[in-house]
Amino acid sequence: MDTIVSVSNLEKSYHSKKAVAGISFSIQKGEIIGLLGPNGAGKSTTINILATVLSPDHGEVQILGYDLIREAKSIKKEIGIVPQDIAIFEEITAEQNVRFFAGLYGFKRNKLNELVQEALELVGLYDKKDDKPRTFSGGMKRRLNIACAIAHQPKLIIMDEPTVGIDPQSRNHILNSIKTLRQNGATIIYSTHYMEEVESLSDRIMIMNEGRIIAEDTKENLIQNIGNGITYTFKINNFNQINKNEIFQIHGVTNVQLTGKDLFITSEKNKDTLHSIVSLLLDNGCSFEKMTSKEASLETAFLDLTGRSLRD
Amino acid sequence: MRFLRIVKFDFGNIFKNSTLLISNTVIPLILIGLMGFVTQSFFGNGIMSSYDYYGVSMVILSALLIIMTATNAFMEGRVKQANIRMIYAPIPKFEIYLSKIISTYILGTLAFSSILIIGQYFFYINYGGTNLPYILLIVNMLVLFGSCFGTMMCCLLGDEEKASSISQLPVLLFSAFGGIFFSVYGLGKMVAAISCLSPVRWIMECAFRIIYDNDFALLLPVTFSLLGASIVCIVICQLTFKPEEFTC
Amino acid sequence: MLSLIKNKFLRIPEKLHILIIAVIVMPLFIGAAIFFSGHFMTSYKIAFITDQAVSIPENEAMRINKMNEAPTASSLAMGEYNAFVETNKNGEFTVTTLNDESDKKAIQTFFETGKLPEINKTEQRGTGTNILGFVLVVALMQGVALTTFYPDDRNNATFKRILTSPAESKQYLAAQGIFTFIGLYVPTFTAIAITKIIFGAEIGFGLGTLAILLVILTSLATAFSLFMASIMNRNISLATSGISIVTCIMAGCFFSFTGDSEVLDVISNILPQKAFMAMSQTVENGASFQEFAGALSYIFLWIIVLGVAGNVVTKRKIKKGVY
Numbered sequence: 001m002d003t004i005v006s007v008s009n010l011e012k013s014y015h016s017k018k019a020v021a022g023i024s025f026s027i028q029k030g031e032i033i034g035l036l037g038p039n040g041a042g043k044s045t046t047i048n049i050l051a052t053v054l055s056p057d058h059g060e061v062q063i064l065g066y067d068l069i070r071e072a073k074s075i076k077k078e079i080g081i082v083p084q085d086i087a088i089f090e091e092i093t094a095e096q097n098v099r100f101f102a103g104l105y106g107f108k109r110n111k112l113n114e115l116v117q118e119a120l121e122l123v124g125l126y127d128k129k130d131d132k133p134r135t136f137s138g139g140m141k142r143r144l145n146i147a148c149a150i151a152h153q154p155k156l157i158i159m160d161e162p163t164v165g166i167d168p169q170s171r172n173h174i175l176n177s178i179k180t181l182r183q184n185g186a187t188i189i190y191s192t193h194y195m196e197e198v199e200s201l202s203d204r205i206m207i208m209n210e211g212r213i214i215a216e217d218t219k220e221n222l223i224q225n226i227g228n229g230i231t232y233t234f235k236i237n238n239f240n241q242i243n244k245n246e247i248f249q250i251h252g253v254t255n256v257q258l259t260g261k262d263l264f265i266t267s268e269k270n271k272d273t274l275h276s277i278v279s280l281l282l283d284n285g286c287s288f289e290k291m292t293s294k295e296a297s298l299e300t301a302f303l304d305l306t307g308r309s310l311r312d
Numbered sequence: 313m314r315f316l317r318i319v320k321f322d323f324g325n326i327f328k329n330s331t332l333l334i335s336n337t338v339i340p341l342i343l344i345g346l347m348g349f350v351t352q353s354f355f356g357n358g359i360m361s362s363y364d365y366y367g368v369s370m371v372i373l374s375a376l377l378i379i380m381t382a383t384n385a386f387m388e389g390r391v392k393q394a395n396i397r398m399i400y401a402p403i404p405k406f407e408i409y410l411s412k413i414i415s416t417y418i419l420g421t422l423a424f425s426s427i428l429i430i431g432q433y434f435f436y437i438n439y440g441g442t443n444l445p446y447i448l449l450i451v452n453m454l455v456l457f458g459s460c461f462g463t464m465m466c467c468l469l470g471d472e473e474k475a476s477s478i479s480q481l482p483v484l485l486f487s488a489f490g491g492i493f494f495s496v497y498g499l500g501k502m503v504a505a506i507s508c509l510s511p512v513r514w515i516m517e518c519a520f521r522i523i524y525d526n527d528f529a530l531l532l533p534v535t536f537s538l539l540g541a542s543i544v545c546i547v548i549c550q551l552t553f554k555p556e557e558f559t560c
Numbered sequence: 561m562l563s564l565i566k567n568k569f570l571r572i573p574e575k576l577h578i579l580i581i582a583v584i585v586m587p588l589f590i591g592a593a594i595f596f597s598g599h600f601m602t603s604y605k606i607a608f609i610t611d612q613a614v615s616i617p618e619n620e621a622m623r624i625n626k627m628n629e630a631p632t633a634s635s636l637a638m639g640e641y642n643a644f645v646e647t648n649k650n651g652e653f654t655v656t657t658l659n660d661e662s663d664k665k666a667i668q669t670f671f672e673t674g675k676l677p678e679i680n681k682t683e684q685r686g687t688g689t690n691i692l693g694f695v696l697v698v699a700l701m702q703g704v705a706l707t708t709f710y711p712d713d714r715n716n717a718t719f720k721r722i723l724t725s726p727a728e729s730k731q732y733l734a735a736q737g738i739f740t741f742i743g744l745y746v747p748t749f750t751a752i753a754i755t756k757i758i759f760g761a762e763i764g765f766g767l768g769t770l771a772i773l774l775v776i777l778t779s780l781a782t783a784f785s786l787f788m789a790s791i792m793n794r795n796i797s798l799a800t801s802g803i804s805i806v807t808c809i810m811a812g813c814f815f816s817f818t819g820d821s822e823v824l825d826v827i828s829n830i831l832p833q834k835a836f837m838a839m840s841q842t843v844e845n846g847a848s849f850q851e852f853a854g855a856l857s858y859i860f861l862w863i864i865v866l867g868v869a870g871n872v873v874t875k876r877k878i879k880k881g882v883y
Binding site: 334351380384473476477478491499516521524525527 | 589632659663705708814815817
Binding site for chain 3: 014045048051052053054055073076077079081083085086087088089090091092096100101103104105106148
């Protein structure tokens with residue numbers, strides 16, 4: 001397999017805060033990589049560096065064999081960025097938007113016409129090509145946002161939360177478009193807050209937290225390795241009466257996290273730990289309003305790793 | 313109480329904008345100083361120096377340009393969304409635009425009153441001596457009118473950029489024909505007659521009459537005309553401001 | 561590059577209000593200013609206050625209104641009269657004016673002798689230079705309105721998006737500069753040319769010379785607006801107007817002046833507008849290229865410095881992640 005992206009010891013700080021703290025990873029041709037992480041995890045900084053619009057402080061990045069610093073221009077020709085913001089011109093038509101951005105890559109006349117048409121068809125906006133985006137719904141604008149990034153047929157597409165705040169129909173359209181792009185040979189980095197999108201699209205998932213990659217694997221392996229168990233969630237009224245370490249000492253408990261009033265306890269799947277946990281809580285005078293249990297999933301794995309839910 | 317809180321919030325927004333602050337405080341003083349300096353050779357040692365002339369005309373021009381502050385306070389990119397958000401709160405729509413008018417007016421009143429007082433007592437510009445309060449009154453009325461006019465333009469056009477660029481035209485026209493930069497009488501009888509249509513001309517004449525002739529004949533007509541024009545602007549604001557149009 | 565320029569033109573209809581002002585209204589103002597500057601009266605309007613039957617000498621430079629009572633002082637301030645002349649029983653004349661001493665003496669002499677003395681005013685500036693002084697102020701203020709797409713693109717994240725393509729920030733700025741230049745140059749030149757050709761106004765230069773001087777003037781305004789749009793994030797128009805007016809007054813774009821403040825002289829000599837006004841006057845006087853080569857080089861230096869500074873600031877912002 002060809003390596004499309006190779007990142008080694010990448011670092012970036014804003015003032016004294018490390019936004020990206022020495023991450024390394026590689027992406028192979030044709031992969032869809034899901035990039036997950038809570039807000040402030042360093043996803044956007046990483047994406048901006050890969051998109052060549054932000055200089056790293058340290059580390060090496062190679063994209064399609066080009067060095068990020070020395071050969072940024074060559075990289076730019078081969079990548080397509082779908083920014084988190086809807087970065088389109090509201091004043092001109094959808095077709096003029098796509099034509100403008102594709103034109104920046106040097107395409108002209110017939111080839112340009114062909115690429116513009118293909119991009120608009122892929123996102124399902126060809127019949128709206130002569131309309132101005134101000135008449136579009138949020139979902140249509142997001143689709144145009146994607147069309148502008150892919151018209152020049154980039155080998156690597158980086159999508160930064162491309163489906164934020166849109167209707168289910170547009171979301172399905174976008175997800176299908178991404179699958180088509182991959183079938184056509186593109187490699188895709190997909191950053192999102194929506195777990196189900198990552199689950200349905202990604203070959204591999206990278207989870208970032210506090211500027212580091214804390215896990216990187218297939219969905220199945222992530223769940224297997226990290227979250228293969230049951231997560232119990234207690235809504236606790238008076239947690240200060242119990243020591244977290246005491247819960248850890250229960251045989252089979254693999255993780256304990258507290259977020260606000262929610263106490264998350266992950267236990268190995270086939271161990272009967274629930275009885276011991278409840279007894280310990282009650283013995284220590286803890287009262288709880290509600291208890292739920294959830295089998296291992298990407299979401300519980302994420303929670304297990306970061307101690308936060310995805311949208312925190 | 314709630315309305316006061318909105319006014320306080322709006323005033324804070326203007327106060328935090330250094331460009332707006334400078335353009336209402338430092339720039340008028342610089343303009344008076346510069347125009348006075350560069351034209352002093354045209355003026356003799358008579359009753360009025362170049363600084364006296366431009367002290368009046370530049371304050372009037374700058375006070376009229378409070379229109380830009382008003383459009384900015386209402387619909388400048390960064391404050392527009394937060395301002396428009398108020399439509400979701402259970403407050404009548406007049407409180408939204410009226411608070412912009414009042415906060416702009418407060419800033420203008422403080423700024424231009426200070427300039428007049430500093431000008432008269434520290435830079436010895438002739439603002440009428442004991443008649444200064446009347447000049448303060450006219451300038452404050454002009455500031456009120458500018459605040460109302462700028463806000464009205466925002467209500468009509470819904471966009472700061474449009475409102476401020478289009479507002480510049482009447483300001484430029486009224487100023488040029490009002491004798492802000494040079495005497496309109498030098499351009500012949502016809503232009504002098506046209507200048508009667510410029511409110512700036514009447515404000516200038518009113519100020520000069522108070523300062524040099526102790527003549528208050530124009531004071532009430534000018535004051536009430538500006539007040540009346542301000543009320544008309546507010547009525548137009550009420551009729552045309554449709555907050556729901558700004559939500560998308 | 562061509563795509564970037566074309567993109568600006570495609571977006572014109574949505575910014576019609578600004579363009580109408582820049583392309584139609586401002587040229588109209590310029591045309592009107594030229595028209596009126598040709599009609600500016602150089603004669604004095606005098607209020608002659610006397611209750612005696614005195615014969616008044618006649619001269620077309622003096623428009624004298626005879627009256628019994630002195631008009632108000634504010635009529636001097638408003639410019640309705642340039643001077644009041646009073647006479648006493650001994651036939652002596654007293655002149656009250658806001659004008660300078662040489663004007664006062666001239667009026668006094670006229671009333672005493674019936675003849676108007678030659679007034680040795682400082683060298684008058686040419687009509688063409690006066691016109692270009694006014695155009696320079698308008699161009700500096702309007703340039704930023706025509707550069708509005710650049711801050712718009714930053715606010716709408718389209719600038720950042722463009723940067724992810726092979727187009728570089730300097731290409732973007734160059735495209736914006738070309739757009740601003742065309743938007744300033746074409747209507748301004750057309751307005752002045754029409755005023756000269758159709759209305760026969762005196763503009764002090766041949767059309768060819770005017771075309772070249774306007775290229776320099778417009779380039780300066782373009783570089784300045786790009787610089788301002790690069791360094792500022794908000795209130796660009798307000799700040800640019802303020803700086804333009806203040807520096808143009810200092811540089812003598814409105815009035816030619818000789819002051820006695822060394823500080824102001826030093827500051828105004830640094831300003832490119834001053835060099836432009838000096839160059840324009842030299843050209844209008846029919847001097848050879850050598851005589852204004854220094855001023856021309858100095859203006860070009862400013863254009864380059866402003867352009868490069870705008871580019872460097874933009875690059876720095878991009879490096880910091882501020883687009």
